[in-house]
Amino acid sequence: MTEYNWCHGTHCHEIETQSRIRGSGDNKVLRTIKIKAYQGKSMFGNGGGNIWDYFCNHRCLMDFVSKHTQAIINIAPRREPKETPIKVEKEKYQSQRYQYDSNGGGYVPYQSTRTTIKTKNNS
């Protein structure tokens, strides 16, 4: 079963591309893009609805999000920050950088610090 959705972008029908032209003669229009649903081109995995079944591109998605930001936020408002327990490890190591001089230059060693963040669940 093939299902289609009209792109939900608020300005989709105003974007000037040949793919949006419909009609003939003096009755031509720019029409909202028709999207073939369930194509599996998800950026969020395959669980549940696929955002790209409803928007033809990032611009249309962001036009929709911008227009309906408050309504979207109201679905799952965040009133407190979330936190992930971590361990921060600092490790000194020998590195080198290029230093220019009158002969062109060369690499010189220096002490550098590498900072690694490890989540407590995975370490």
Ligand SMILES: [Zn+2]
């Ligand atoms: Zn669109």
